Structure formats: structure tokens, C-alpha cells
Amino acid sequence: MAINKIGREIPDYIEGIGELKSYEGPFSVEPAKRRFGRKISTITPKQSKILEDIEQAIIETGLKDGMTISFHHHFREGDYIINMVVDTIAKLGIKNITLAPSSLNSVHAPIIEHIKNGVITKIETSGLRGSLADAISKGILEYPVKIRSHGGRARAIEAGDVKIDVAFLGVPACDEYGNANGHSGKSFCGSLGYAKVDAQYADKVVLITDNLVPYPNVPASIAQTDVDFVVKMDAIGDPKGIVSGATRYTKNPRELLIAKYAATVIKESGYLADGFSMQCGTGGASLAVARSIKQTMIEKDIKASFALGGITGQFVEMLEEGLINKLYDTQCFDLTAAKSIGTNPNHVEIDAGFYANPHNKGCAVNVLDIVILSALEVDTEFNVNVITGSDGVLRGASGGHCDTAAGSKLSIIVAPLIRGRIPTIVENVNTVITPGETIDVVVTDRGIAVNPLRTDLIEKLSKTNLPIFTIEELKEKAEKIAGKPKAIQYGEKIVALVEYRDGTIIDVIKEVK
Amino acid sequence: MNVKTIAMAGTLESSDVSIVVEPSRNEGITLELNSLVEKQYGEQIKCVVLETLEQLKVKKAIVKIHDKGALDCVIIARLQTAVLRAAGVETFNWEEEK
Numbered sequence: 328m329a330i331n332k333i334g335r336e337i338p339d340y341i342e343g344i345g346e347l348k349s350y351e352g353p354f355s356v357e358p359a360k361r362r363f364g365r366k367i368s369t370i371t372p373k374q375s376k377i378l379e380d381i382e383q384a385i386i387e388t389g390l391k392d393g394m395t396i397s398f399h400h401h402f403r404e405g406d407y408i409i410n411m412v413v414d415t416i417a418k419l420g421i422k423n424i425t426l427a428p429s430s431l432n433s434v435h436a437p438i439i440e441h442i443k444n445g446v447i448t449k450i451e452t453s454g455l456r457g458s459l460a461d462a463i464s465k466g467i468l469e470y471p472v473k474i475r476s477h478g479g480r481a482r483a484i485e486a487g488d489v490k491i492d493v494a495f496l497g498v499p500a501c502d503e504y505g506n507a508n509g510h511s512g513k514s515f516c517g518s519l520g521y522a523k524v525d526a527q528y529a530d531k532v533v534l535i536t537d538n539l540v541p542y543p544n545v546p547a548s549i550a551q552t553d554v555d556f557v558v559k560m561d562a563i564g565d566p567k568g569i570v571s572g573a574t575r576y577t578k579n580p581r582e583l584l585i586a587k588y589a590a591t592v593i594k595e596s597g598y599l600a601d602g603f604s605m606q607c608g609t610g611g612a613s614l615a616v617a618r619s620i621k622q623t624m625i626e627k628d629i630k631a632s633f634a635l636g637g638i639t640g641q642f643v644e645m646l647e648e649g650l651i652n653k654l655y656d657t658q659c660f661d662l663t664a665a666k667s668i669g670t671n672p673n674h675v676e677i678d679a680g681f682y683a684n685p686h687n688k689g690c691a692v693n694v695l696d697i698v699i700l701s702a703l704e705v706d707t708e709f710n711v712n713v714i715t716g717s718d719g720v721l722r723g724a725s726g727g728h729c730d731t732a733a734g735s736k737l738s739i740i741v742a743p744l745i746r747g748r749i750p751t752i753v754e755n756v757n758t759v760i761t762p763g764e765t766i767d768v769v770v771t772d773r774g775i776a777v778n779p780l781r782t783d784l785i786e787k788l789s790k791t792n793l794p795i796f797t798i799e800e801l802k803e804k805a806e807k808i809a810g811k812p813k814a815i816q817y818g819e820k821i822v823a824l825v826e827y828r829d830g831t832i833i834d835v836i837k838e839v840k
Numbered sequence: 841m842n843v844k845t846i847a848m849a850g851t852l853e854s855s856d857v858s859i860v861v862e863p864s865r866n867e868g869i870t871l872e873l874n875s876l877v878e879k880q881y882g883e884q885i886k887c888v889v890l891e892t893l894e895q896l897k898v899k900k901a902i903v904k905i906h907d908k909g910a911l912d913c914v915i916i917a918r919l920q921t922a923v924l925r926a927a928g929v930e931t932f933n934w935e936e937e938k
Binding site for chain 2: 717718719746747748749808809810812813815816
């Protein structure tokens, strides 16, 4: 057992997982490996890549007991692929599979049955939600789930920490030789940023589409040179679950107040200058911050060099209005964004490695100025939890949270001081996803706390009329209103390991009683 | 205060609490608590409820609570209202109330 840099107990070794390295700081790991390379295989002239169905694809790829399969989560709650493929794997009697998608959602609840019947024995993902998350929190899996950030997953794949035997990738538009993108078709999702990594590193790549288009399908997010097989199906996802409609502006006065404070922090921080860059979440407060910044940009004639992310319609609008020069997009969050990426050359698709892999020669988050992030809990060391609820149960995703916080010059958390009766600012967060030393400012409706490490920001912001407090003062304010919550009682079994983006373990999640 | 009939106060909206007070054949208070934040605040809610009942001098009652994360002040207000309704009290001395 080791105590890592943020004071969490990390086992040295876990049966079935291997040796664990403890988190030592955001940039403490020097990579010493060579980049992983997939097995070389060949397709000869006149050989067709088209297969009948998923069953034939599983057989043709040579999938066997104990292998690792991967998927992307661009279809979000509308995804049909993961459940279809795992059902078919179960039907073929293959067991002991590691499921390594870029993330999992509530729609993947049927996986519970395949854990019970021994088809899925390990999971590696960014997020877990719904009844699958509940079951894992109660200890249904023998081995702990590995939680990775988007950048951390790209790093793990490129470094060979995760070796994908077969990637099953749903693609909204694809030709019969495997050139695919997310620009058209009834299941269009825009960027395929997460899938691009899997396509380049998996030993075998199966594309599954409901929209076969004439060759060549260019520009292609996934290229024919990476693809073994193509399967045509009637439906690969439910469009209603894939992209949400236009994101609405919040009218919630509390969110608007948080946004007003956060926008002022940004304006006074000095980072809002011509050529700046930013990333925003999709929460009501985050979107309202972007709207407020937009106003200032127009008034002061400031243009952003790029916006990063998770792109929403709001950023697309700003791109079209000339307020942002380029969009770097790993994942389109709504209809407007998904439509724009196929038509606007300044809306650029990037893969998860380009976005946030800390162990390449410079990912996009490294040149990000401002990021606005949400939080379920923040503790008095500024550590942030976005994965477990206040009851200790898994219900979120690591996403790009720790990646952007580490890379950006100014990372801002926006959250209400209290949700329902649950304080957001607490003594100890249930789970640490993002270490406090990478968080600069926490903005709540009842006050703002600046990380004491950022003396420069404290000096700038104390000259304003913003309600600045220490993080301890914010915690006390919350407890005064809601009462001090009783700590959650956990069991002994570790149900998940939280890997920091560099591959070290920042925290463990135990079963809930 | 004597609980004579079934009465309720509150809603199931987020941050509110719905409280039903019923007459009981047995001495003492029977408390049924169902709360979104039971793990974190269950004990504190029970304390606040029993204290409030004591202040209202309620000795016999069944109290059913569906809590959606209400703050203590909300729980007290809803409980007072439910008890007064159950006791058939139509006038209330606000000045006497702490």
C-alpha cells in the first residue's frame, strides 16, 4: 500500500490487474516506451471487406476468450453497437472479454447480464452511468474497472497499456472499403475523434454502418488503410439519443449568477485577450459563461484563436460570426455542431490523442488558455470529483476534466454551493478525478475561492468586487446551511481504479454498502 | 397536541419534503423516513423531527416522511403544518413559536 501525492491509499498490486503506480504530480511521469504498433495484416486486390452481419465479423476477426474489444461513445444514449456486439459474442460462447470503450452510458445496462454470465470480466472506460454503474458500485465485477480520462485513454492505447484486439466502430457514413465519417446518414454524430484512435491501434477493425455510400467517402475520419471489415445494418443507433437538439440557454437565476461571477473572473484574469483559446462544458452555467464572454469579445473586439472540446452550437455560432477562428472538435455535443463539422472547413475534427494525450509531442490542451468545468464535489485541497455521487455510487465520467485542467492556463470550476441538501464544497471528495494543484478557481453562487498556489490570480481578483473567500470558508458556508453530511460507508472491495492521464493511480473507488 | 386525523404538508418537489401525520393507537412516535440524502443526513433528519414533535407536545403519532433533500428549516415548517392540521388547530400563535 502506498500513499500518493494527494494522500489517497493506493495498493501496490491488484490480482488480475498488475502493479500499480501512484500519482506523483501532474507532469511527473517521463514516458520511456516506444509507441505501440498493431499487428500488420493485408487486404489483397479484389478482396471484399463487406461481411453479412456482426456474427460473421466476430468469427472473421478471430475473437477469442480473454481478448479486449473496444468501441466509441459518439452515439451516447442512442448507441446500439455495444449491446448488439456483446450479445452476439455471448451467443457464440466467447467468454472472459475485456470491454474497453471510450465510455459507457445508461443505455448499456444489458452488459450487467453479460457480467453475470462471464462474457465480460473486465471493463475500462471513461464513464459509467445508470444501472450498470449501480451494479459495479455494488461489486458485481471481480476485477476493478479502470477509469481513464479521454487523454489518458489515448495515451494508454498509444503506449500499448491497452492492447485492443478488435475494435467495433459504429460509423454514420462509410464506403465499402472502410472510409468512414460522422457527417451524414440518419445516425450522424459529427466528429469521430475517439474512434480514430481505436482504428489506428486495434489489431482488427470492424466498421458497422447503416449508411453505405459510394467510394471514396472523403474526407474520411477513419481511413480504408486501417479497416479490416465493413458490416451494413439497418440501424446502428437511435438518432434521438445520439444528438440533442439546440442547447437552450438557462434561465435558472442561480446558474446565471454563477456564470456572471465566472465571466468576471475570466475578464479580470488577463487571459481574455485577442488570440485567446477556450473550452466550455455543456452545463447551464458553463454555456451562460460563454454567452457572457461573447458579449465582452464583441464590445472589446477580441477574437479567439480556437475553441476546443466537446463543441456545442454556441461555439459554432461564434465561429460563423467570426469571433472564433477555428474549432478543434473531438465530440459534437448537439445537432448544430454535428452538422457544422462536415460543412465548415474551419471546424476541424481532432482525435483524442491530439486533444489530450499527455505523452505525445504536444496535445491541444497544452495550448488552451481557459477551461470552464463542472464538479460534483470539490474539497478544501481543490481536488475535484466528477465520477461518484454524494452517496458514493458511480454516476459520471472522467472525460477531459483532468486533461484540460492540467493543460490550461486558467481552469475554473463552476458549481452551486449546495445541490438539494448536498454541499458541493466538502472536506474530502468521495473520489478524486482531477488533482487540486491543477484547479485555479472555484466559482459558486455564494462565493469564489482561488487556489492559494495562484498568488497572481488572488492579487488580480482581490482588486475586484467579486465575493472572494477561502475554500474553507465556502465549505463552512455550505455546512451552515445544509448541516455536515455524514461520510459514506464503503466496503473493502475496490470496484474501480481511477487512472490519472499519465497512467498513475490517483484514487480507488470502493464498493458501497 | 393530539393527532386526531390524517393530515399532510409539503410536496415531492426537489428540496422540499412531504410529511404525513396519522393518529396512532400506540404510545410514542412511529417514524418512517424515506430520504434522497438518508446516507448523509438520515440521523440529522430524525433528530430534527423528534425535537419538533416534542416542542409541539405530540406524544402519539405515526409520521411518514418523503424527503427530497429539504433543509432543516423546511422540514420543521412542513412538520409543524402537518401536525397542526392533524390536530385540527386552525389558529396558531406565531409569536409563541420559536
